[in-house]
Amino acid sequence: MGQTLAERIMSRLAGRPVAAGEFVEIQPDWTFSLDDGIGLIDRYLKANGVERLAAPERVAIFYDHYAPADTPLHAHVQRVGRLLCERFGIDRLYDVGEGISHQIAVESGLVRPGQMVTNTDSHTTTTGAVGAVGCGIGAAEMAYLWAHGALWFRVPESVRVTLNGRLAPGASAKDVVLSILKRVTARGAIYRSVEYHGDGIGQFSIPERMTLCNMGIEMGAKFATVPFDTVTAEHYRNLSIDVGDPPRPDADARYAEEWSIDLATVEPMVSVPNRVDDVHAIGTLPEVRINQALLGTCTNGRYEDLAVAAGILKGRRIAPGVRMLVTPASKAVYKRALAAGIVEALVDAGCTVTTPGCGACAGIHQGVLAEDEVCISSSSRNFVGRMGNRTARIYLGSPATVAASALAGRIVDPRSVTEAVS
Amino acid sequence: MRAEGVATVVGDDVDTDVIFPARYLAVLDPQDQAKHLFEPLGPEISEKIRAGGVLVGGWNLGCGSSREHAVTALIGAGARLVIAKSFSRIFFRNAINNGLAVVIAPELAEAIAEGDRVEADLAAGTAVVNGVPHAFPPLPPELLALVSRGGLWSPRAA
Numbered sequence: 001m002g003q004t005l006a007e008r009i010m011s012r013l014a015g016r017p018v019a020a021g022e023f024v025e026i027q028p029d030w031t032f033s034l035d036d037g038i039g040l041i042d043r044y045l046k047a048n049g050v051e052r053l054a055a056p057e058r059v060a061i062f063y064d065h066y067a068p069a070d071t072p073l074h075a076h077v078q079r080v081g082r083l084l085c086e087r088f089g090i091d092r093l094y095d096v097g098e099g100i101s102h103q104i105a106v107e108s109g110l111v112r113p114g115q116m117v118t119n120t121d122s123h124t125t126t127t128g129a130v131g132a133v134g135c136g137i138g139a140a141e142m143a144y145l146w147a148h149g150a151l152w153f154r155v156p157e158s159v160r161v162t163l164n165g166r167l168a169p170g171a172s173a174k175d176v177v178l179s180i181l182k183r184v185t186a187r188g189a190i191y192r193s194v195e196y197h198g199d200g201i202g203q204f205s206i207p208e209r210m211t212l213c214n215m216g217i218e219m220g221a222k223f224a225t226v227p228f229d230t231v232t233a234e235h236y237r238n239l240s241i242d243v244g245d246p247p248r249p250d251a252d253a254r255y256a257e258e259w260s261i262d263l264a265t266v267e268p269m270v271s272v273p274n275r276v277d278d279v280h281a282i283g284t285l286p287e288v289r290i291n292q293a294l295l296g297t298c299t300n301g302r303y304e305d306l307a308v309a310a311g312i313l314k315g316r317r318i319a320p321g322v323r324m325l326v327t328p329a330s331k332a333v334y335k336r337a338l339a340a341g342i343v344e345a346l347v348d349a350g351c352t353v354t355t356p357g358c359g360a361c362a363g364i365h366q367g368v369l370a371e372d373e374v375c376i377s378s379s380s381r382n383f384v385g386r387m388g389n390r391t392a393r394i395y396l397g398s399p400a401t402v403a404a405s406a407l408a409g410r411i412v413d414p415r416s417v418t419e420a421v422s
Numbered sequence: 423m424r425a426e427g428v429a430t431v432v433g434d435d436v437d438t439d440v441i442f443p444a445r446y447l448a449v450l451d452p453q454d455q456a457k458h459l460f461e462p463l464g465p466e467i468s469e470k471i472r473a474g475g476v477l478v479g480g481w482n483l484g485c486g487s488s489r490e491h492a493v494t495a496l497i498g499a500g501a502r503l504v505i506a507k508s509f510s511r512i513f514f515r516n517a518i519n520n521g522l523a524v525v526i527a528p529e530l531a532e533a534i535a536e537g538d539r540v541e542a543d544l545a546a547g548t549a550v551v552n553g554v555p556h557a558f559p560p561l562p563p564e565l566l567a568l569v570s571r572g573g574l575w576s577p578r579a580a
Contacts, residue, residue: 023564036447040490043450044575065447073448122488122512138490138516144574152564186435187482191511220482222511275435362444362487381486383439385462 002250004158005227006193009116009133009247020157020254025150029115031058032101035074036065037120037139038081044143045084053088054149060092060110061085062101067357069096070365088146099330099356100298102126102134106210107332109239113228113246118145123298123380125194125216128225129209131232131246133193135222156222157256158193158249163200165264170415172308173208174300174378174398177215178269180261182279190220192256195249200263201226206235207302214299215380218276268413270376271396274384282413288395291373293318293406296327296354297361300378300399303336309403310342311419313349319409324351324402325367327359351406363388376405423570425503425523426541427475429534430467434480438492438513447489452498459495472499478534479506484513493517503542505549507531518565521573525549527558544570 003011004020011018013026033041038061044050053059061081069075078096085093094104101119105111105127113131117124120142127134137151145151161180181188194216196209204212209226216224226232228246236243268282295301295309306328318324326346328334334356337343343353354360360367361379368388369375375387375394378401382394397405400414407417414420439462446458460467471477477496483506484492493516496504504517507528517524523544534540534551542549547560560566568574 023562036444036489039448039450048575065444071448077448120488122486124488136488136512138488138493138512138519140490140574141515141519144519152568186485187508190482190508217486220485220510363439364445364447381437381439383437383486385443386439388443388445390462 001254002252004193004253004255005195005225005247005249006133006156006158006223008249009114010153010155013116018155020155022155024153024155026153027055027149028118029058030060030111030117031142031145032060032062032117032119033142034061034065034101034121035063035067035078035081037142038084039077040139041143041146042080042084044140045147050147053146056088056090059090059146060094061090062094062098062104063096064100064357065362065364067096067355097331097355099333100358102298103302103329103333106130106206107330109236109241113232113243118142122217123214125221125224126210126214126298128213128223129206130235131226131228133223133225136217156191156193158195159189159257159259160255161194161196162198162258162260163196164198164260164262165200166203167263167266169421170400171266171268172398172400173204173211175266175269176261176263177212178271178279179266180259181215181218181277182269184219184259186218186220186275186277188219189216192221193223193225194219194221196226202229202231205304206231207304211299218380268398268401268415270401270411271382273382273393273395276380276382276396282401282411285411288374288411290322290376290405290410292367292369292375293322293324293402294360294367294375294377294379295324295399295402296329296359297379298329299380301327301329301333303333305378305399306333306337306342306346308399310345312400312403312414312417313407314345316349316407318350318406322406322409324406325354325360326351327354327366328356330356360387376402376411378402423523423544423566424542427502428473429476429478429536429538429540430470430474431478431534431536432467435482435485436479437486438484438489439486441484441492442489442495444487447491452494455491455495456498459499468499471496471501475500475502476540477501477504478531480531481507483509485510488512490516490520493520493522497522503540505531505534518569519574521569521576523569525558530556530558
């Protein structure tokens with residue numbers, strides 16, 4: 001019997017062949033945490049008298065949720081994390097300004113194909129874009145992993161998603177994953193590993209694959225992954241990293257379900273409040289006027305996303321009364337966008353650029369919403385109160401949709417702007 | 423492992439942002455976290471959970487963010503038992519690893535109304551709702567053992 005990618009990777013970690021449904025005690029290749037989890041981890045380690053970590057070389061800490069600190073309490077937990085790094089000999093601390101964990105993990109080549117990533121962040125599915133598997137876990141179990149070096153996991157069943165054909169102009173990877181959510185709902189992949197395949201997968205770059213995998217969690221998935229191929233190989237070649245011969249799923253692997261998507265039919269889509277799976281083709285929406293537009297986050301804050309928005313906004317001004325926030329996913333994204341004139345084009349159009357990181361997405365800082373306000377966002381969640389106010393309404397769309405809507409002052413089809421389809 | 427109390431019922435796809443907003447993630451003590459439990463929905467749900475100790479959800483309870491505060495704030499408020507038609511995997515893990523009794527049981531969750539008295543025996547896979555018996559598949563033995571001894575960091579877990 002062949003293995004899925006999740007089974008192959010978890011078999012390597014378990015030191016024996018394992019299949020979906022089995023419980024294993026394993027040490028993942030990576031055990032990451034963030035500024036919003038490090039305080040709890042410190043508390044568990046101190047309360048239990050932990051004096052050394054099992055594998056500090058597998059740990060990295062990223063300051064992305066509170067960067068830079070906006071309250072004394074957030075400044076405090078960031079300090080706690082810095083002291084913890086000193087205490088336990090953790091070398092990898094990506095401090096304020098470096099960016100979002102998943103973005104850094106992929107763009108720097110820290111995570112390699114065939115690895116398993118754990119992180120105290122649900123969007124860790126994003127790292128599956130490079131033929132790895134990643135999942136979010138809690139702080140108690142992350143502290144336990146750091147202290148003891150192994151933790152229980154269940155080997156997930158997998159879903160094979162076949163992407164066929166080519167995307168039409170004006171449609172994006174975000175629209176693809178929103179289309180999938182519309183079809184399978186927010187419960188469509190609970191406990192499962194979503195594996196992307198098909199003749200259409202080759203057209204998606206690593207940044208686009210990150211978007212596809214990122215929103216796997218919004219379907220309930222444990223992992224979402226694009227198996228290693230020539231696009232992945234090129235990513236690591238460009239980084240001068242030798243990844244050897246990474247594992248891929250076997251041709252005769254067993255899947256719990258198979259979904260097939262015809263990419264040519266995917267249109268710009270919008271998820272409407274307050275459910276991520278309440279997805280509509282943009283042309284079917286009634287008029288929705290906006291107060292804020294957010295471009296950024298682990299879903300769509302990459303160089304390519306900023307470039308798409310700049311293509312639409314260059315030489316124009318966003319609508320009066322609309323604020324547009326741009327939060328690069330990482331310092332590397334920021335620098336590249338600066339060098340290419342993209343940041344200048346966005347600022348000239350009226351955008352506000354914020355510190356690389358998670359930005360306003362989680363409703364913590366850098367652009368929370370007032371009561372009854374409406375935001376179009378390139379992020380992944382539109383839950384009640386998500387961006388800081390229970391009566392605010394969040395619509396989710398692609399970077400092109402965000403930019404075109406900021407220009408119009410209402411949610412519009414990006415294909416109405418010539419530059420979005422060129 | 424047995425748990426009992428009076429049910430507070432919530433709907434489908436209740437996410438962890440609603441259970442515990444992100445702006446309080448630096449609050450580390452479960453008793454302090456409990457002050458923000460279900461804050462976006464107003465104070466009523468939190469008060470009922472404090473009084474009754476049992477939360478009953480629909481499908482996909484605890485979806486979204488991985489924040490374990492969603493579980494530990496429930497524990498801090500005195501919740502002893504959570505029953506749902508299905509759980510988001512991270513919320514489920516956080517419950518097991520922190521010693522909060524969880525039951526996956528679509529029919530049982532459907533049968534429970536707000537204010538019902540619920541008793542559950544996790545190992546036996548049996549529950550009584552207002553005196554009426556129900557059955558559900560018990561958790562896998564590995565997880566039942568872990569949650570029964572209070573989670574990963576329980577003094578009893580050594």
